[in-house]
Amino acid sequence: MxxxxxxxxxxxxxxxxxxxxxxxxxxxxxxxxxxxxxxxxxxxxxxxxxxxxxxxxxxxxxxxxxxxxxxxxxxxxxxxxxxLGAVADACPFPAAELAGRQLHVTYFGQPVDAGRFASVDAEKFLPEEFRVGDRALYLYAPDGLGRSKLAAALSRPALNKGLTATSRNWNTVEKLVEMTRV
Structure with missing residues (x-):
């Protein structure tokens, strides 16, 4: 098929x-x-x-x-x-209310659990937030990825050792969902 x-x-x-x-x-x-x-x-x-x-x-x-x-x-x-559709549907943030540059998904080559990122003091980075999903990490960065201190903390090599990972902003996430619809 x-x-x-x-x-x-x-x-x-x-x-x-x-x-x-x-x-x-x-x-x-x-x-x-x-x-x-x-x-x-x-x-x-x-x-x-x-x-x-x-x-x-x-x-x-x-x-x-x-x-x-x-x-x-x-x-x-x-x-x-x-x-890709399931990842978009599972977004824990109000995607429809946010600008595409404020929300990102990092796709991982294999499943990850929240414990991998336990050393990141999430409260230190508020109002930025992240959540771990199925082979994906959702990042809310209200000022965009380029200014995100949380994104920098989450991308430290020690946290991502052994992972293939790549990030996309929400506009791209939605476009890829649309392009892969059967």
Whole structure:
């Protein structure tokens, strides 16, 4: 059965490093046999359809293809449209009332629990807040991610050791849900 997926590439086209033109990413996905390919923005968001139902295998194959094509490693997460919709639906913050730049989701390569972030003194960062979901972390940053001290604390290497993680603002979360609807 064909499913729709989003590929979330980590850390590309930022500060002139790891350039992956979206047209070439679409070509790579096509060469891997995927269909219905589209990209969103220049920051590593691609949507495609596939008969393969193994997100981890799809991500690994895409990582290998990107490394062959561009000569550098890029962490990739592949998530089904239904998963992306479930993450959006489970948002613990009032997304409809917030600007897209105020709310972010960090997608993780594997499940995480709140205990991983227990060392973060959440009260110290108020009014910023975070909640852990299913392979996702929701961050409310009223002044945006660029000014968020909580985001900096949550992204410390010690807290994210062994994780593949990539963040998207709420506007992108909603757009990817829309693009992966079947």
């Amino acid at each position: 064909t499913m729709k997926y989003a590929a979330l590439l980590r850390g590309i086209n930022v500060s002139g490093h790891k350039k992956v033109p979206m047209a070439e990413l679409r070509t790579v996905l096509g060469e891997l046999g995927h269909g219905d390919i589209a990209t969103y923005l220049q920051s590593g968001n691609a949507v495609f359809s596939s008969d393969n139902d193994d997100e981890e295998a799809l991500a690994a194959t895409l990582e290998e293809a990107i490394e062959r094509r561009f000569g550098f490693t890029v962490g990739c997460l592949v998530r089904s449209g239904s998963y």
